[in-house]
Amino acid sequence: xxxxxxxxxxxxxxxxRIKMSENIVIIHHYNPDGDAIGSSLGLYNALKxxxxxxxVISPTFYPDNLKWLPGAKDMKVLGKKTQSDPTILxxxxxxxxxxxxxxxxxxxxxxxxxxxxxxxxxPFTETxxxxxxxxxxxxxxxxxxxxxxxxxxxxxxxxxxxVTCLYTGILTDTGSFQYSSSNPNLFRVVGxxxxxxxxxxxxxxxxxxxxxxxxxxxxxxxxxxxxxxMPEYKTAYIYITAADRRKYNxxxxxxxxxxxxxxxxxxxxxxxxxxxxxNFIKTSFRSKGTFDVNEVSAKHFNGGGxxxxxxxESYDTxxxxxxxxxxxxxxxxxxxxxxxxx
Ligand SMILES: [Mn+2]
Numbered sequence: 001x002x003x004x005x006x007x008x009x010x011x012x013x014x015x016x017r018i019k020m021s022e023n024i025v026i027i028h029h030y031n032p033d034g035d036a037i038g039s040s041l042g043l044y045n046a047l048k049x050x051x052x053x054x055x056v057i058s059p060t061f062y063p064d065n066l067k068w069l070p071g072a073k074d075m076k077v078l079g080k081k082t083q084s085d086p087t088i089l090x091x092x093x094x095x096x097x098x099x100x101x102x103x104x105x106x107x108x109x110x111x112x113x114x115x116x117x118x119x120x121x122x123p124f125t126e127t128x129x130x131x132x133x134x135x136x137x138x139x140x141x142x143x144x145x146x147x148x149x150x151x152x153x154x155x156x157x158x159x160x161x162x163v164t165c166l167y168t169g170i171l172t173d174t175g176s177f178q179y180s181s182s183n184p185n186l187f188r189v190v191g192x193x194x195x196x197x198x199x200x201x202x203x204x205x206x207x208x209x210x211x212x213x214x215x216x217x218x219x220x221x222x223x224x225x226x227x228x229x230m231p232e233y234k235t236a237y238i239y240i241t242a243a244d245r246r247k248y249n250x251x252x253x254x255x256x257x258x259x260x261x262x263x264x265x266x267x268x269x270x271x272x273x274x275x276x277x278x279n280f281i282k283t284s285f286r287s288k289g290t291f292d293v294n295e296v297s298a299k300h301f302n303g304g305g306x307x308x309x310x311x312x313e314s315y316d317t318x319x320x321x322x323x324x325x326x327x328x329x330x331x332x333x334x335x336x337x338x339x340x341x342x
Contacts, residue, residue, distance in 0.1 A: 034172025063253035142169030236262030
């Protein structure tokens with residue numbers, strides 16, 4: 001049974017509202033990933049076959065390896081300045097937020113006048129919309145968007161473009177089915193997606209084998225010179241300075257997945273990365289098994305996410321953030337990590 005069947009009431013309201021609306025805006029979180037872009041464009045490609053005006057607004061620019069997605073060129077991509085433009089949502093009678101659990105995730109944009117709906121799979125969803133369909137059993141917003149379309153009048157508009165976008169977000173949010181993918185429903189959805197004859201291998205290569213030479217060399221440098229392994233605690237982390245980023249001509253998205261590099265070491269179950277950005281330190285965490293990095297992130301690094309993947313930010317120096325992390329590993333989490341059997 002689809003997960004969405006628990007949301008019968010919301011589904012009806014959501015679906016009716018789409019029918020009634022003429023100008024629909026789809027919006028996702030800033031620094032969008034494959035799931036944010038994929039779920040927005042999946043929905044966009046379905047809705048654009050109707051008689052409605054549909055616009056996807058991206059609060060910030062997005063990774064190059066997603067530019068080939070059907071409909072990507074039609075997206076309205078904002079920046080720090082245009083985000084604060086109060087007229088940006090003028091004329092919209094419905095705003096659909098995807099892949100975000102809090103209003104602040106859209107940056108300075110103020111989605112306040114139109115009817116708002118949310119499709120999300122993060123824990124701790126804030127109530128900032130008029131109707132919400134959110135469930136952490138979904139691997140990705142894309143899996144949820146598929147079920148939403150499948151179970152609404154939009155079903156007739158499912159096509160290869162729609163599911164290509166949705167498959168993209170499923171792949172990126174599950175690390176190609178490594179994590180967040182134990183719910184059988186995901187494979188039911190993927191099975192349905194395959195029926196549209198998507199180019200599965202081509203999608204994979206466009207997403208994951210599409211780096212610049214700089215990025216591959218950056219990854220090599222980081223692995224050699226910026227990785228700290230704490231074998232006793234089954235933990236390893238990477239730190240990157242602003243100078244490192246400049247040296248390797250870092251482009252947006254280049255450091256994505258660096259946090260997974262130490263995870264490939266036998267015995268490591270907990271990894272982190274700390275990246276010196278312009279005004280803050282970006283933090284990401286990954287784990288194997290039940291070690292909850294959502295808690296680590298929420299409690300200590302102003303962030304959140306999922307059990308095995310989370311992120312946050314810190315306003316201290318890079319050096320202090322690394323020190324704090326090591327202290328947490330050797331202190332608060334020491335017993336759990338040392339005794340962790342995986
Ligand atoms: Mn997601």
